[in-house]
Amino acid sequence: MIVIDPAAHVPPFEQLRAGLVDAVASGELAAGQRLPTVRKLADDLGLAPGTVARAYRELEASGVIETRGRNGTFVSFHGDPAHQQAQRAAAAFAEQIRALRLDSDEALALVAAALRGGDPATA
Incomplete structure (x- = not known):
């Protein structure tokens, strides 16, 4: 579970991005697993939707997650x-x-x- 520390010097979007990367690396989030919508995750974590959207955009750009249109956002499949x-x-x-x-x-x-x-x- 990802916890955002509002008092940390690291911006919330970066805490979320790093937390999701760690969850994928540890297997807590498996390849192909659907992620919450931006609004749902923002509500769950007490963040602005734009903050979650920024983290999702950066994770998608780096290949960690992928957006499948109306189907949602998923953990990417990696490797050969x-x-x-x-x-x-x-x-x-x-x-x-x-x-x-x-x-x-x-x-x-x-x-x-x-x-x-x-x-x-x-x-």
């Missing part, structure tokens, strides 16, 4: 084409696991079994 395809597959898998309301530990065990070539049903 094979890595990008793997990130998309992981994002689709995570979405399916959430829809099925399965525990993440169980989901990871299923993936581990599948990668070992075993029967995921016995994981």
